[in-house]
Every structure is written in structure tokens, then in C-alpha cells.
Amino acid sequence: APGPRDGEVGPALYLQGRRADGTPLAARRSGGMVVTGEQAACVSCHRRSGLGSTEGLSHIPPVSGEALLRMQPPGKGPSATGNGRPAYTPATLLRALHEGVDPAGRELDWLMPRYELADAEVRGLLRYLDTLPRARVRPDEAGPLHFATVFTPGVPARSRQAMLEVLQACFDEHNAVRAPERGRRKLAADMSLRRPRAWELHAWDLQGPQGTWDAQLAAHAQAQLVSALVGGVGAGTWAPVHGYCERTGLPCLFPHLDQPVDSPVAFSALYLSKGVTLEAGLIAQQLARSLSKGRVVQRVLGSDGAARSAAQALGEMLDAQHLAHETWVLLDNAALPAKRLAQLSADDSIVLWLRPGLLATLGAEPAPAARVFLSGTLATRDDVPLAPGWKARAFMAYPFELPQVRSASTERLRDWIRGKGLVPQEERIQADAHLACSALRSGMQDSESHPAPDYLLEKIESNIERWPLLALYPRPSLGPGQRFASKTGYVVRFDADSGQLLPVGERSSP
Numbered sequence: 356a357p358g359p360r361d362g363e364v365g366p367a368l369y370l371q372g373r374r375a376d377g378t379p380l381a382a383r384r385s386g387g388m389v390v391t392g393e394q395a396a397c398v399s400c401h402r403r404s405g406l407g408s409t410e411g412l413s414h415i416p417p418v419s420g421e422a423l424l425r426m427q428p429p430g431k432g433p434s435a436t437g438n439g440r441p442a443y444t445p446a447t448l449l450r451a452l453h454e455g456v457d458p459a460g461r462e463l464d465w466l467m468p469r470y471e472l473a474d475a476e477v478r479g480l481l482r483y484l485d486t487l488p489r490a491r492v493r494p495d496e497a498g499p500l501h502f503a504t505v506f507t508p509g510v511p512a513r514s515r516q517a518m519l520e521v522l523q524a525c526f527d528e529h530n531a532v533r534a535p536e537r538g539r540r541k542l543a544a545d546m547s548l549r550r551p552r553a554w555e556l557h558a559w560d561l562q563g564p565q566g567t568w569d570a571q572l573a574a575h576a577q578a579q580l581v582s583a584l585v586g587g588v589g590a591g592t593w594a595p596v597h598g599y600c601e602r603t604g605l606p607c608l609f610p611h612l613d614q615p616v617d618s619p620v621a622f623s624a625l626y627l628s629k630g631v632t633l634e635a636g637l638i639a640q641q642l643a644r645s646l647s648k649g650r651v652v653q654r655v656l657g658s659d660g661a662a663r664s665a666a667q668a669l670g671e672m673l674d675a676q677h678l679a680h681e682t683w684v685l686l687d688n689a690a691l692p693a694k695r696l697a698q699l700s701a702d703d704s705i706v707l708w709l710r711p712g713l714l715a716t717l718g719a720e721p722a723p724a725a726r727v728f729l730s731g732t733l734a735t736r737d738d739v740p741l742a743p744g745w746k747a748r749a750f751m752a753y754p755f756e757l758p759q760v761r762s763a764s765t766e767r768l769r770d771w772i773r774g775k776g777l778v779p780q781e782e783r784i785q786a787d788a789h790l791a792c793s794a795l796r797s798g799m800q801d802s803e804s805h806p807a808p809d810y811l812l813e814k815i816e817s818n819i820e821r822w823p824l825l826a827l828y829p830r831p832s833l834g835p836g837q838r839f840a841s842k843t844g845y846v847v848r849f850d851a852d853s854g855q856l857l858p859v860g861e862r863s864s865p
Contacts, residue, residue, distance in 0.1 A: 365483025405487030420485030636865025
């Protein structure tokens with residue numbers, strides 16, 4: 356590969372593990388193991404922000420310009436247990452990378468690899484480190500921090516209200532004056548609690564064709580600089596919003612979507628689940644277990660984009676399993692073709708990528724002999740409006756935690772909503788809004804002193820498992836490079852007596 360240009364040498368080394376001549380960066384680790392390319396890149400340990408991380412009991416120190424290019428006095432920062440160190444220079448950084456020795460002559464931790472770099476490469480790397488972390492606002496600025504939530508065209512007013520009300524209540528809770536400490540936890544006379552900066556929420560409503568959304572988002576951002584996009588609701592595609600977040604580096608935190616964008620190179624956008632794409636994988640798994648090779652699988656989908664994408668994803672998975680299938684495309688509010696349904700046998704399966712309006716009309720048609728699969732995401736709620744004859748043969752892909760398992764969490768969420776003077780409604784949207792705001796609060800606790808978008812995302816990655824989230828999804832968690840907090844789901848059936856959702860097998864990850 357051609358080498359990076361002069362101004363790109365530092366980013367190429369740090370982010371991609373690529374040297375000035377275009378060859379992969381090589382690093383020698385403790386024990387003699389050699390790693391190359393992206394595995395040797397600095398970002399693997401020191402992260403995009405340059406502010407370091409932790410892994411178990413190991414501390415990865417910051418390598419930002421603020422940390423490296425300043426003298427560290429004793430007992431401060433990375434030298435808290437040592438005697439401090441002088442500021443790094445190109446020469447001492449070169450020595451640290453070659454020999455593993457800091458400017459004070461102390462040996463670096465065994466986790467730090469050894470590199471063979473040229474002087475010009477080290478100078479380029481140091482120039483890049485001096486730009487980290489990349490903050491959108493100054494930590495010493497006065498006034499509130501601003502955040503926005505985005506709504507695409509076609510979002511129902513009820514859904515928009517549910518998202519906004521919960522976010523605003525969570526922001527108000529953050530902005531409330533903390534009660535004074537009492538009892539044994541009372542602060543000493545010379546101590547005080549640092550009050551975080553207030554937050555202000557803005558609603559960005561997109562209009563018109565998708566091709567204009569990027570310009571609309573840029574106009575909103577020019578009118579008011581925001582530190583992150585929080586929550587939001589999308590009807591149809593979210594790709595233009597995702598693209599804007601990735602292009603500008605603006606954190607996009609857990610919007611409520613049927614089909615998030617699944618990109619292997621995404622960093623700034625975090626999602627709760629893969630939605631209908633995850634459901635396609637769950638259904639494909641179930642079909643592979645129960646169908647003989649060559650058995651016909653019928654699929655029906657509505658005309659909306661999420662349903663079409665889910666059907667395409669399932670089709671590709673069935674092709675990989677050599678299972679025959681076909682697709683019936685219905686217009687909105689159309690009825691299923693009764694004659695074709697009657698032709699399905701008990702060995703066949705039909706997958707309905709339909710929303711509640713169309714599902715409710717199935718009662719007019721006799722239930723087919725085939726098994727029926729539904730989308731829990733598109734059904735929008737657990738009490739699916741399906742006729743009893745259909746329900747008896749139905750299975751549903753369910754990317755959420757089972758209602759009986761999450762009941763305590765959802766009841767706490769309802770209590771919180773009532774306590775804020777709100778009405779529990781649109782449960783999934785309200786739960787997603789609360790999770791998005793809670794994740795923001797957990798990340799900002801650690802990153803407000805370094806208000807860099809990359810650092811906020813990194814702290815959310817590490818904190819989300821430890822934060823008490825009132826979520827509908829099973830075990831939300833993230834790690835470096837992971838952009839979907841929930842990665843598993845169930846196939847469930849409807850219990851004829853209780854109406855409960857009962858799992859068919861274990862929770863699985865397609």
C-alpha cells in the first residue's frame with residue numbers, strides 16, 4: 356500500500372498500524388510475540404481518545420499531548436505511585452518506543468510493546484498525540500452542555516412525545532440541586548461536592564427526502580453546538596443520521612429503531628440491538644433445526660424498509676443453508692392471499708414481517724397448516740393482535756428479555772415514570788429513552804473533565820455493564836469495537852392458557 360502523506364503519518368501509525376512507507380507496523384510484545392498492523396496500533400490499548408483505559412488490574416495510561424508533553428510532578432497522574440517524570444520529547448519518545456524506558460529512566464510496564472520507528476515517524480506520531488483528546492467544548496466553559504435528540508419523518512406524535520418526555524425528565528433529574536450530605540456521609544468542613552454542568556435538550560425534527568437530512572443536521576449543529584445525540588426515534592432508514600454521526604465524530608447514543616445500521620467500521624454510533632436483522636438470524640436458526648433440506652419456506656413482508664431488509668437478510672441466511680424460499684410482497688393494508696395460504700402444508704413455514712395493523716386483519720382468514728413466525732420488533736408490543744387460530748401456530752422472534760424475567764426492572768421503570776408525573780405508555784420507547792439518558796449520565800460522570808466525544812463513547816463502553824439500567828434487553832454490554840449493546844434473543848411461543856410468552860429453547864446469539 357502507498358505510504359501516508361506527511362500530515363497523515365501520525366494518524367496512520369496510531370489508528371491503523373501503518374508505517375510511513377505503507378508497510379504494516381510491527382511490535383514486539385513481552386515474551387517475544389510479534390504483532391503487526393492493526394493489532395500493533397496504539398489505539399488498541401490507548402483508545403481513540405488517547406486517554407487510556409483499564410483491563411482487569413492493568414492500567415493503560417493516557418498518551419495525549421497534555422499527558423506526554425507536560426512534566427508530571429510526583430504523585431500526579433500516571434506517576435501517582437512514582438517520583439514524577441520530565442515531559443516527553445521526540446528523542447525520549449523514540450527511546451520509550453524502542454527500549455521501553457520513560458524520560459526519567461524507569462522501565463515501562465510489561466504490557467507496553469517495543470517498536471522500531473524512524474525519527475520522522477516518531478515526530479509525526481507526537482504531533483498527532485498533541486491533538487488528542489479532540490474535545491467539542493472546553494471543560495472550563497460556563498453554561499450548560501447541550502444535547503439533541505433526532506426524529507425522522509413519519510414518526511408518530513405519540514412516539515415522539517414518549518421519547519421527549521422521558522429524556523427531559525432524566526435531564527431535569529440531572530440538573531436538580533443535590534441534597535446536602537447527612538449522617539456519617541456528611542462531608543468535612545473543607546470539602547464540597549463538585550456540581551456538574553447543567554444539561555439542555557434540543558429536539559431536531561428532520562423533514563423531507565433522505566438526501567437532505569445531512570444538510571439539515573449540519574444546520575441544526577451550526578445553530579447549536581451539541582455534545583452528543585441522545586435517544587431519538589427513526590421511522591424507516593436511519594442511515595443518513597448514522598453517516599452524519601460517523602463523519603463528524605458526534606456520539607449517537609441508542610436511538611429507538613427497527614433496523615439500526617450495521618457497519619464494521621462504525622465508532623460514533625451506539626445501538627441497543629440489531630432489531631429485525633437479529634430476528635432474521637433467530638428465525639434462520641430455528642428453521643435450520645427443524646426443516647429438512649429443500650423444504651419450502653414462505654415469507655410475507657409489508658412494503659416498509661425494515662421489513663424488506665429483514666426479509667432480504669433472512670433470504671440470504673436461508674440460501675446459505677440451502678433452504679428453498681420465496682417472498683410475497685404485499686402493499687400496505689393489503690390482505691394475505693387466502694388461496695396461497697391454503698396451499699401451505701404442515702411441513703412449511705411462513706414468516707410474517709408485518710406490523711400490528713396487518714396482523715390484526717389475519718383473523719378474517721383461516722389459519723394455515725404451516726408454522727407461522729412473527730417479528731417481535733415490528734409487532735411493537737407483546738400482546739400481538741393475532742387471531743387465536745393463528746396464535747396457536749405462531750412463533751415470534753424476540754430480541755428482548757422475557758417479560759417474566761424483566762418484570763422487576765420494568766416495574767421500577769414505571770414507578771420512575773409515574774414519579775416524574777408522566778404516564779406509562781409506549782413502553783419500549785420509554786425504556787429506550789431512559790437507557791440512553793442513563794448511559795449518557797454514566798459516561799459523563801467520568802468524561803466531563805475531558806469533554807471529548809471519543810472519551811465519552813469509551814466510558815460508556817466500559818460503564819454500561821456496571822450502571823443500573825432499566826432496560827428491556829438481555830444483559831446490555833459493550834466492549835471496544837462493539838456497537839450493539841444486546842446481542843442475543845429468543846424464539847418464543849404464545850401460551851394458550853396464560854397468554855405468556857414462553858421460550859422455545861435457550862436464549863441465543865445468531
